[in-house]
Amino acid sequence: MDNFDPAAFAEYLSRQERKDLLRFLTCGSVDDGKSTLIGRLLYDTKLLFEDQLATLQKDSAKHGTVGEDIDFALLVDGLEAEREQGITIDVAYRFFATEKRKFIVADTPGHEQYTRNMATGASNADLAVILIDARKGVLTQTRRHSYIASLLGIKNVVLAINKIDLVGYSQDVFEKILADYNSFAHVLAFENIQPIPMSARFGDNVTQRGANLDWYDGPTLLEHIEAVDVRGAETERPLRFPVQWVNRPNLDFRGYSGTLASGTVSVGEELVVAASGRKSTVKSIVTYDGEKENAIAGEAVTITLTDEIDISRGDLLCDANQRPEVADQFSAHLIWMHDDALVPGRPYLFKIGTKTVPGSVTEIKYNVDVNTFQHLAAKKVDLNEVSVVNLSFREPIAFDAYADNPETGGFIVIDRLTNLTVGAGMIDFALRRASNIHWQAVDLDKHRRGEAMGQRPAAIWFTGLSGAGKSTVANLVEKRLFALGKHTYLLDGDNIRHGLNRDLGFTEVDRVENIRRVAEAARLFVDAGVIVLCSFISPFRSERRLARDLLEPGEFVEVFVDTPLHVAEKRDPKGLYKKAREGRIKNFTGIDSPYEPPERAEITLAGGMAAPEELADQVVEYLREQGYI
Amino acid sequence: MSASLPVKAHQLTHLQRLEAESIHIMREVAAEFRNPVMLYSIGKDSSVMLHLAKKAFYPSPPPFPLLHVDTTWKFREMIAFRDQAAEDARMDLIVHTNQEGVKQGVTPFTHGSSVYTNIMKTDALKEALTKYGFDAAFGGARRDEEKSRAKERIFSFRTENHGWDPKNQRPELWSIYNARVRKGESIRAFPLSNWTELDIWQYILKENIPIVPLYFAAKRPVVERDGMLIMVDDERLPLAPGETPEMRLIRFRTLGCYPLTAAMESPAATLPEIVHEMLIARTSERSGRLIDHDEAGSMEKKKREGYF
Numbered sequence: 001m002d003n004f005d006p007a008a009f010a011e012y013l014s015r016q017e018r019k020d021l022l023r024f025l026t027c028g029s030v031d032d033g034k035s036t037l038i039g040r041l042l043y044d045t046k047l048l049f050e051d052q053l054a055t056l057q058k059d060s061a062k063h064g065t066v067g068e069d070i071d072f073a074l075l076v077d078g079l080e081a082e083r084e085q086g087i088t089i090d091v092a093y094r095f096f097a098t099e100k101r102k103f104i105v106a107d108t109p110g111h112e113q114y115t116r117n118m119a120t121g122a123s124n125a126d127l128a129v130i131l132i133d134a135r136k137g138v139l140t141q142t143r144r145h146s147y148i149a150s151l152l153g154i155k156n157v158v159l160a161i162n163k164i165d166l167v168g169y170s171q172d173v174f175e176k177i178l179a180d181y182n183s184f185a186h187v188l189a190f191e192n193i194q195p196i197p198m199s200a201r202f203g204d205n206v207t208q209r210g211a212n213l214d215w216y217d218g219p220t221l222l223e224h225i226e227a228v229d230v231r232g233a234e235t236e237r238p239l240r241f242p243v244q245w246v247n248r249p250n251l252d253f254r255g256y257s258g259t260l261a262s263g264t265v266s267v268g269e270e271l272v273v274a275a276s277g278r279k280s281t282v283k284s285i286v287t288y289d290g291e292k293e294n295a296i297a298g299e300a301v302t303i304t305l306t307d308e309i310d311i312s313r314g315d316l317l318c319d320a321n322q323r324p325e326v327a328d329q330f331s332a333h334l335i336w337m338h339d340d341a342l343v344p345g346r347p348y349l350f351k352i353g354t355k356t357v358p359g360s361v362t363e364i365k366y367n368v369d370v371n372t373f374q375h376l377a378a379k380k381v382d383l384n385e386v387s388v389v390n391l392s393f394r395e396p397i398a399f400d401a402y403a404d405n406p407e408t409g410g411f412i413v414i415d416r417l418t419n420l421t422v423g424a425g426m427i428d429f430a431l432r433r434a435s436n437i438h439w440q441a442v443d444l445d446k447h448r449r450g451e452a453m454g455q456r457p458a459a460i461w462f463t464g465l466s467g468a469g470k471s472t473v474a475n476l477v478e479k480r481l482f483a484l485g486k487h488t489y490l491l492d493g494d495n496i497r498h499g500l501n502r503d504l505g506f507t508e509v510d511r512v513e514n515i516r517r518v519a520e521a522a523r524l525f526v527d528a529g530v531i532v533l534c535s536f537i538s539p540f541r542s543e544r545r546l547a548r549d550l551l552e553p554g555e556f557v558e559v560f561v562d563t564p565l566h567v568a569e570k571r572d573p574k575g576l577y578k579k580a581r582e583g584r585i586k587n588f589t590g591i592d593s594p595y596e597p598p599e600r601a602e603i604t605l606a607g608g609m610a611a612p613e614e615l616a617d618q619v620v621e622y623l624r625e626q627g628y629i
Numbered sequence: 630m631s632a633s634l635p636v637k638a639h640q641l642t643h644l645q646r647l648e649a650e651s652i653h654i655m656r657e658v659a660a661e662f663r664n665p666v667m668l669y670s671i672g673k674d675s676s677v678m679l680h681l682a683k684k685a686f687y688p689s690p691p692p693f694p695l696l697h698v699d700t701t702w703k704f705r706e707m708i709a710f711r712d713q714a715a716e717d718a719r720m721d722l723i724v725h726t727n728q729e730g731v732k733q734g735v736t737p738f739t740h741g742s743s744v745y746t747n748i749m750k751t752d753a754l755k756e757a758l759t760k761y762g763f764d765a766a767f768g769g770a771r772r773d774e775e776k777s778r779a780k781e782r783i784f785s786f787r788t789e790n791h792g793w794d795p796k797n798q799r800p801e802l803w804s805i806y807n808a809r810v811r812k813g814e815s816i817r818a819f820p821l822s823n824w825t826e827l828d829i830w831q832y833i834l835k836e837n838i839p840i841v842p843l844y845f846a847a848k849r850p851v852v853e854r855d856g857m858l859i860m861v862d863d864e865r866l867p868l869a870p871g872e873t874p875e876m877r878l879i880r881f882r883t884l885g886c887y888p889l890t891a892a893m894e895s896p897a898a899t900l901p902e903i904v905h906e907m908l909i910a911r912t913s914e915r916s917g918r919l920i921d922h923d924e925a926g927s928m929e930k931k932k933r934e935g936y937f
Contacts, residue, residue, distance in 0.1 A: 009905055016831060021643045089796055092779045093772045095825045102643055104823060116800040123802035231640070244656040249689040257686070259653045259804075288684040298641045300652035300685070313660050337800050351805055354660070412805050419809035421799045 019097070022225060023104045025121040026160075027149065028131035029141035030110035033162045037131065037200035038094055038107050039072020041222070044207040045096050072200075089114055091121035100226040110141055115148070115384040116337035119424060122149050123410075126230035127156040129221070134167045134197075138180045144370040146181075150188035151333055151386065151426065153406050156230055157185075158221060159195040165202055169212040187373060194224050234297035238322035239263030239271070240400070240408050242353035243315045247302050255286055255302040256311055261353070261407030263319060265303065266294040272320040273311055274398030279320055280305040310444075314355035316398040316408065324408060327430035328396040328454060331365070334387045338415070338422035342381035344389075347485065348422070352397060352411035359393035360485070381423075390431060394485065395452045402426035449529030453487045456628045459522040459551060460619065462535045463544060463598065464561030465590050466576055467568035469607045469615070473561060474535040476616035481531060486629055489525055491518055492535040506587060512543060519547035526555055531628065539595040557628075559619060560598045563607030565590050644832055651678075651820040652685040653804060654783055655767070658818045659685075659692050661808035662765040665818075666723070668754075668937060669695040669715075671707040672884045673840050674769035674821060676714070677829055680838045681820060682767075683718055694721035696757055696766070700749040701726060702737060702886035704862050710841045723761065727753035737888045738867055743927075746889075751936040755791045758815065765808075765816045768937045773825045777929035783822050789813040791935035817937065830904045843881045846898045850874035857891035882907075 026034040060071040073088075082089050088109040096103050106121030108114075122128065128149040132142055149157065159181055167173045174197045185193060196205050197216050204210025207222040219227070240261040247255040265271070265282060272279045285292040286302040295301045303317070311317070318324055336342050344361045366375040368386045381387040402409030406426075413423035450457040460477070462470040471492050481488045497504075501517055504510040515538055525532035538544050548556040568590070569577045580588035587593045598604075603622050605615045623629050641649070658665050667682060669675050682691040695715050699708075715722035727735075730748045737745045758766060772779045782798050784806040799807055810816060821829070833840060850861045852872050859866070861874040866888060868874075879892040880903070897906045928936075 004902055004905055006901060009901055013831065013834070013901075013904070016827075017642055017644065019643055020640070021646060090780050090798060092776075093823070094779065095773045095823075097827075117798075120800045120802055124804075235640075244653070245660045245686075247686065247689055253688060255688075257656055259649055286688065288687040296641070298646060298649055300649040300656070302687070349809075351807065353805070354657075406803065410803050410805065412800075412802055412807060414807055414809055419807070419811065421801070421807045424800065424802045 019100070019102050021102045021104065022127065022228075022230060023106070023125050024127040024129060024225060025091075025106040025108050025118075025125040025149075026129045026131060027108045027118055027122070027145040028110055028160075029133070029136070029139045032110060032131035032133045032136075033200045034110065034131050035073035035088055035107055036071075037129070037160065037162065037198075037206065037221075038105055039074075040200045040203055040206050041105070042094060042096055043072060044203060045098060045222075090117045098222065098226055103225065112141065112144070112384060115144065116335070118145060119148055119152065119335055119337070122152045122154060123424070125149075125154060126232075127158065127225065127228060128154050129158040129160050131160045131162050132177055132181070134161050134164045134170075134173055134177065137177050138184075140371050142181070143184060143373075146185060146188060147368070147370050147373065147386070148335065150190060151335070153189075153402065153426075155189070155191040156228055157190050157193045158224060159193055160198050160200075160221065161195060162198045162200055164197045164204065164210075164213070165199040169197070169210070171197075171215045174216075184373065192228070194218065194228075196221055196224070234262045234407075235264055237262035237297070237405055238324075239265050239269075239317070239319040240324065240405060241265065241271075241303065241317040242355070242408070243311055243313055243317060244354050246312060253304070254308070255304045256315075256317065257300075257302045258317075258354070259300045260295055260297045262297045262405055264294055264296045267292075270320045271303075271305070271317045272323060273309065274316040274318050274324050275326055275396060276310070276315075278309045278311075280307040280309055282306075314353075316353065316355075318398070324398045324400050325430050326396050326398050327432065328359075328393045329362070329431040330391045330393075330399075331428045331431060332389060332391055332411075332425045333402075333428065334361075334381065334389050334413070334423055334425040336381040336383060336385050336387065336423045338420060339383050340415075340422070341383075342387070342389075342413075342423065344380075347416060349414040349416055350391070350393060350411050350425075351414060352399065352427075353408060355397055356414075357393045357395055357397060358416075358485075359391055361389045362392045363390040365389060388428075389425075391425075392454070394454050399427050399430075401429055403428075446527045446529055449527075451529075453529050455486050455529070455531055456554075457526045457529045458531055458555045458557055458623075458628050459519075459526055459547070460531065460533045460557045460559060460623075461522075461538070461544065461547060462533065462559045462561055463538045463601075464563060464607065465565060465568045465595055466537055466588075467571045467573055468561040468563035469612055470535040470537075470561045472612045473559075473605065473615045473619065474533045476612055477619045478533055480616060480620050481623075481629065484629060486531055487529065488531045488533060490533045490535065491521060491525075496521075508587070511587075512540075515543040516546060519550050522547065523550045526551060531623075537589050537595070539589045539593065541596045541598070544598065557603065557622075557626075558598055558601040559603045559605060560601035561605050561607045561615075562597070567608035644828065644835065647824055647828060648681065648684070648832070650804070650823060651681045654806070654818060654820040655682055655685040655691075657806050657808065658765050658767065658816075661806075662816070664761070664763050665693040665765040665767070666696045666758075666761065666763040667691070667693055667720075667767040668769070669697050669711065669722075670769065670884075671697065671703070671711045671714075671841060672769070673829060673833060673844060674771065676838050676840050677824075677832055678767065678769040678821060679714060679718055680836060690719035693767075694723050696723045696725065696761075696763075698750060698753045698757060699724050699726045700745075700753070700886050701731060702749075702865075702888060704841070704843055704860070704884065704887045704890075706843055707841055707884060710839075714839070723757070725753060725757035725760070727756060736865075737886060742889055746931070746936075747934070751931060751934055754937065755935045758791060763815065764810055765818055767818050767820060769821050770819050770937060771821050771824050771826070771829075775928045777932055781819065781822070781932075783819050784808065785817045785819065786810070787815045787817055787935070791815070793817075793932045793935075795929065795933070827904075827907065830900070830907060834900045834904060841884060843884060844903065846878055846880040846895045846902075848876045849879050849892070851877050851879060851892060858894065859890075860887055860892055862887040 059074045092107045094105045108118040108121040198205045205220045243256045244258040247257045269282045283304045283306045365388045367378040400408040409427045415422045579585045580591040782801045851858045880895045897903045
């Protein structure tokens, strides 16, 4: 190659290497000229190839909306539906570079119905260019997009007051729109707002100064985005390393692969697994290109530790001295992204970092009117609405407030049936610390299992005469607990007598053995973290004492279903009292065998006096009061 | 890419950021999906993608196989390169051809590039994905390549019929990817979404990644048709009366099926020369691909039907 100069070229490459990257988005209302602006940027920075220009000229003639000129919007509106309708439906990513910087620009749609696509583009942007049509001034979408950009943590804004040519390049119009914008934007979390009068169509103040805008002495758009400082503080924040994948090529190597969300890590540093509190020390930082002494935010590495501790995908490795919070209930901002409204209490999946947990919105505190930023009372959150909600996750997670660390405070909401992404949220703070946080590491036990299920495991033991209503009430309680997302199981005569205790009869010895086995089974369920409901006549105090003693204090809840004998006998659902009276069944409780009522039952239910639903509510209320659920 | 600067002062370069992002995407796929596969087309982007996969899972080999959809019309040098690359990466290689298409004698000459591509590439790909039950497939597509690709998500959902619905893509925020699919549905994952052609070449240069020799200039037999230089890679290329292959100094900017891939005359025989030439080029890379010229919006149409 004649003009190839290896030394000059090497110097060129090294200059390319040192360039940093700015990601920004263009947003604003429909027809404010977002796509045109990007087309103009690409055109003026000579990033268009000849064949693309030829295609563009051809398309302009076919679909163009600007007469004989080149319609730059057709460069970015890539979908057929978009070109046909002349609108932007989904975010398009475009790439260009100048001598100073590389840029990825997300061109986002202006229509309200595509707000979720605007949020998609904004979530990875360092800066937002908010366009305003000078003829129309600040519109609802201007406010909505400003609000969402601020919510997602964007600090730098360019207020591009576009189509200034159509208002005679008027400084008055510019000043009025700016004052209008500032009157509401001061409540948003922007740090830097740069207003620029602009004509994207004719190129004024995009990459070159506008000849008709002498009154403006600020930077052009390109000058501003080449110079603006958007460097995040990721490396200065505490270390957060979400484990993505456990790397086990053989028995001798166990590494944790992931990308540093923030902070730095060095060999020899002490780390802690946020949720379990287990500590270890970094043994090595492994990459394909060799081991490293340290790694910084944004790097994808594999970390090995000096101790064999239990770590899996979804765990967060952290600086032992600057730990994240661990909680299962939060206050968060939520952007809803689906036609079906958010309904409190409905189970969804929440993905935060590399962890996916089931949970639900327990309360909508208020929706935000994106036009006035006022708080509105609400029972549901519709498509494109922003809401402040309380969340409850099935298990505690490690997190930081989104404002402190977007990587560990942002989450998406997934519908469990359709698998669609239906919302995105930003954690503000924990409502309460997860109970039993294990700052000191412990082995996996019933407490941790129960914690993972969002409950305190226990055996709820229903005792009372045959026909007292034990199973009816126990069934109702189980249904209510299940509806609350609790993990339960019901043991009763039906499922025990036919299996585990098939070999037992009704002699006194067999009846004691029956209860002993039931109590042992209940103990296993409690150990597994489950709330187990046991429905047995269990007439003798000694048997119930035996069951109680197998469990730890607080794990045995005795529920006496106190139904008078005459009421139970009148019900006689299985005709057993009749048979007992006729002498065809021996040792029948209440007839020819005693029932010893509990002396200190945790709950006594007045059977026969109230509806079973009401009795079940009393039990659930007790469990709630005592912190089992 | 080792950090020699003091940790606090060090910032990641542009390429380091792109590399880390791609690795993150690959690990998410490997961790979340039951049966992923990497589409391997043997081109420079595939070479970069494979290199990144080795990095992502090191010291383990990448935990998925490679899949090559072989139309039987690839350059011979590509096939040799493919087998070596899979072996070097310690990965299984699945080669799939639409046998029905072969039986029916579908070639670029007999059926035209559009029908041929649909049967031998799109149908073949769908057939392979269904046959092996893959629930995620990596592709090396970049957003700077083409307008409909510029719109596509990094995790791009596909229906049971492998179709893409560009108007109803899942929102995709931050670097959190929704990996949930039902049985039969799948995700196409694009770890190179944010790379540009220049990034790809710079990275190949920097990391010394092997690529198919066809990218480098050499004297090769070509015929000129409609202003495009087509290489005569084997005797199957039908020659028009009076058409004689001539030796010219050419190279390829993009690789596909040889009868559908135009060469460019170029003396660039080294990587720095290729990158340099690319920088002063005035046509985009896909202009060498005959299939994109069929009609406006042709890529979107193909993608909706299941093409990568």
